[in-house]
Structure formats: C-alpha cells, structure tokens
Amino acid sequence: MMVCHCMAISDRDIRAAVDWMRAADPDTIITPGKIYRALGKKAECGGCLPVFMDTMRQCDSFEVPEILRGLRRVTAKETSDERRRKGH
Structure with a gap:
C-alpha cells in the first residue's frame, strides 16, 4: 500500500527500514525522520x-527498547513555567 505519495514510500518500505534499523542497533529510537533518512527521502507535506505512524507501530520490531520502558513522564504542571523567574 502506498503510504506517502509525495515520496513514493510504501508500507513495505517503512517495515523494511524499521527492521533494518532495529537489526543495526537494537536500542535505537525509531522516528519517522529516521525512516525518511534511511530511505534517502525527505518529508514533503506531512x-x-x-x-x-500507524504503519510504524504495526511493525513487529518497532517496540520501545527495554531500557527506555517505564521512564517517568513529566506532568503538565512541571513543564508549565519551565522554572523561569517572573518577569521573563
């Protein structure tokens, strides 16, 4: 199935790129940008x-590396002021 018509990327291309990246580095974080670069292409319209993203998530080898699972998520309250002093 054609996923990106602008760059002619199919679901097979995405799956192959994810599998290749996971085989090259089992602990890598796989992003759409990395997949585009692996395929030698750039995102056009988005x-x-x-x-x-749905195609990426359906890949068997897409899972988050074990070492990164369960990391604490930052709450909205912690990021709202970004620890800036008043007046900035």
Missing part, C-alpha cells in the same frame, strides 16, 4: 504522517 499529510501521510498519521498513516505513516
């Missing part, structure tokens, strides 16, 4: 990203 209209494909929802389908692109």
